[in-house]
Amino acid sequence: MIRKVRSHPSQNEALLFERSSPGKRAWQLPDLDVPAVDAAEALGAGNVRAEIPGFPEVSEVEAIRHFTRLSTWNYAIDHGMYPLGSCTMKYNPRINELVARIEGLAWAHPYQPEPLAQGAMEVMARLEAALAEITGMDAVTLQPSAGAQGELTGILLIRALLEQRGNPRQKILIPDSAHGTNPATAAIAGYVVENVKSTDTGVLDLEALERAVDGGVAALMVTNPNTLGVFEENIVQAAEILHAKGAMLYMDGANMNALVGIARPGDFGVDVMHLNLHKTFSTPHGGGGPGAGPVAVKKALEPFLPTPRLKRVRGKWAWDFKSKRSIGRVRAFYGNFGVLVRALAYILAHGGPGLRNATVDAVLNAVYIRKQLEPYFDLPYPAPNMHEVVFSDERQARLGVRTGDLAKRLIDYGFHPYTVSFPLIVHGALMIEPTETEGKLEIDQFIDAMISIAKEVETDPELVKHAPHSTRTSRVDEVAAARKPVLRWKPA
């Protein structure tokens, strides 16, 4: 029984290019207060283009209807729960949008004189300090654009420190449960990736680690809690093993939503980590960005942080571009400032005690879901979970229904799917992360939907295998899209 949703008509809408016709316009410029120029004369005859072929021409009303209609074809957090594991799709407070648009912040030019940018710099300094306190680390850079760039920054920092100690080393160790960005990052930083197996209980295998760590290992990249949602109980010992051999511990902070106010990476041996402000700190995912990926480090790595760095000079903020040992810039200017403003607004709203309460509710929601769904789905790793829980489709697969099918059927029940087939160490994974911003009613509906689908698999597997049935777009042929790529519109 599907209780959360029922269908309603959605508008059809052509592409902009198909609804365009010459002479329509949604723009009006003011009259020029200076003489007009002849394009060929001002810019050089050979430099002036003909009209842009195929570029749209639509009216203002059509433009707003176009995007509004398209928007209704999306699922979003504002519609309901988004249980994507490791993605931390939590509520995006609207106050954050408002403050990021205050004119003195939104229109600040990155090159405006420092005395006229003190407010922006203060916001960044305050966020740096808050993130340092939350992570238990000594220094923070806000420059990286998103998590993957934060990882790159972190690994380059490690490389720089090891180089200074005489040998950058060759290898980065990565557990088999890691996100794909970890090995991709290590490769870009010039390291060879060596996978380390997890134990039967899904955590770091200390004996395997001990064997793997030699003079060639620069660092271990670990996500904690790991992608099973399980806290790495041996993390302190793992750090000791690494440190004893001169290697470092990198933490992927993608799952920091399970730790804020409860445990701090800086206190359990982590040397460098990144945070995803678009996960733990509530900045909107926006259909795939923008994010921000601050990196927090221990003292020894601070001299290598990207330039410029904030510094206090005679009671004012200033940018310090001079750092002999810095790894350099990882992007232009200072970071995704607009995202940083939103994250600070979130931290201010919660405050210290509130952030901890958020963590508690995030874990409570995930544990509750686990308890309710355990009778219906296989739980390959029974260790206590934190903010997310990973089931496998083993029972359903016996009847020919895979995790991807279950996920698509969830859409008919009015929910976004969970994360499918990840982490890779779980065959047919269902990775579920509710976050703290779901109430009991929404979660109970989700649980009911999952149980109902589990029963459907037994009574009517074909129904599940061909889901979704209620969406305006039915199952999409992704194979055809890749075989013969059509990546842009062209006139018929």
Added chain:
Amino acid sequence: MRYLPKSESERRQMLDACGVESAEDLFAHLPEAVRLRRPLDLAPGISEYEIVDYFRERAAENANGYASFLGAGVYRHYRPVLVDTVVSRGEFLTSYTPYQAEISQGTLTTIFEFQTMICQLTGMDVANASMYDGSTAMPEAAMMAARITGRRRALAARSVHPEYREVLRTYARHQGMPVEEFGYVKDSGEIDLEDLERRIDGETAAVIVQSPNFFGVIDDVNRAAEIAHQHGALLVVVFTEAVSLGILEPPAGADIVAGELQSFAISPSYGGPYAGIIATREKFVRQMPGRLVGQTVDTNGNRAFCLTLSTREQHIRREKATSNICTNQALIALMATVFMTVYGKVGLRELALQNAAKAHYLAGKVSAAFSGKFFNEFVVRCGNPEAVNKALLKHKIIGGLPLGRFYPEMADSMLVCATEMTRRAEMDELSDALRAPAAAEVLA
């Protein structure tokens, strides 16, 4: 707390269902050594009203009510109201990356339109769904050229944005990619093609130029392309001022275009978030970094869109991926899409012409240092730019960017920019100040 939707009694029911006494028990399995046994040293939470107040106070400490002639990669253009109207819709703002195509057709369709418009603007065959920004798109383009050519060397013009070149050096350092630079012509500010010919060799993977370049000068991209291609290298063309593409020839000779779309309704926002793009030839698509949306059909035969060619990407290919990029700039790219839709074919050209008119009016009064043709910014020689700027601030004008920080040989110059938002009266004031260098010295 207002972001936590549970009542105490609901929380109690859930704890009971979990079989635990208190929420603390949920963390009992953590080793004691890792626990934080004190409250975070952060102030208690505050109300919406107080949050707005805090940020208004910070905003008041920044420049407010100043005219500005800063450009240099970040431009002041009017943001049509429709842009925020569209991106504020929760369906766009609060959705995830569109992996689940059936319930993400809104985002997927707008990205397909975005890719199409970027191709139309740049004259390329394919464009990706966005990169972080122009400064990271450029090194990604250089690494892509290295993969395609099987060579390692990158040769960048000194007239490419200096901060972009700094990022390139960071990315290239550990990939065995030597980065070298070639110069500009002293009189014209154009790229020095002779210097390029001298420095290019059989190991060069990418020649990187920017047009309009950092000095605002429109470069001869096609000559650079010929030279690059004669030596088996690829040409990467960078742009930082996307509005220029409304009136300037697209870089026909480029193999890869790496650009920044900040000009398309993206607030300056003290340096980000912006949106970069990479566009290229069809034959290079499988070496491209970043997400791509493709057209396909659903089981009912209806047109549909989905993320595609993902075997290039990190979540599938891991350490063999074309890039480590994951989250990109979807919502910012949507801002640019709405902007391009509002202005359209005619409006973007007219907007570009207004920019050129303003900047050429200003240049008529203060004279550009370089003889090369320019679009909406140019270099002015003014003796002591810092002193000039200091004097201008008293008139609530933020002057141009002093160039000495990036180009020691141009310590006497500043880069000034005028857009459709620059008023004639402001330009007249700037030119008065620039024509009175002695006065500036005195004020300094």
